Amino acid sequence: xxxxxxxxxxxxxxxxxxxxxxxxxxxxxxxxxxxxxxxxxxxxxxxxxxxxxxxxxxxxxxxxxxxxxxxxxxxxx
Numbered sequence: 001x002x003x004x005x006x007x008x009x010x011x012x013x014x015x016x017x018x019x020x021x022x023x024x025x026x027x028x029x030x031x032x033x034x035x036x037x038x039x040x041x042x043x044x045x046x047x048x049x050x051x052x053x054x055x056x057x058x059x060x061x062x063x064x065x066x067x068x069x070x071x072x073x074x075x076x077x
Contacts, residue, residue, distance in 0.1 A: 006031075013027070016030050016031060047071060047072075
């Protein structure tokens with residue numbers, strides 16, 4: 001684990017300390033958890049989050065494997 005130094009407002013840190021006491025955890029643990037949740041929310045989106053839509057009829061027949069390959073290729077751009 002990497003140790004870091006951050007500067008936060010006194011109010012924010014006091015709130016983290018209060019929540020930590022209520023949950024019987026350390027403020028550092030809550031801050032690490034918050035950072036991890038932020039990272040997950042803002043990382044590359046999953047294909048599962050995209051809603052399907054119709055773009056008309058396909059110009060060629062695609063198998064499931066071909067379609068998945070194309071979707072993964074597009075997502076990797």
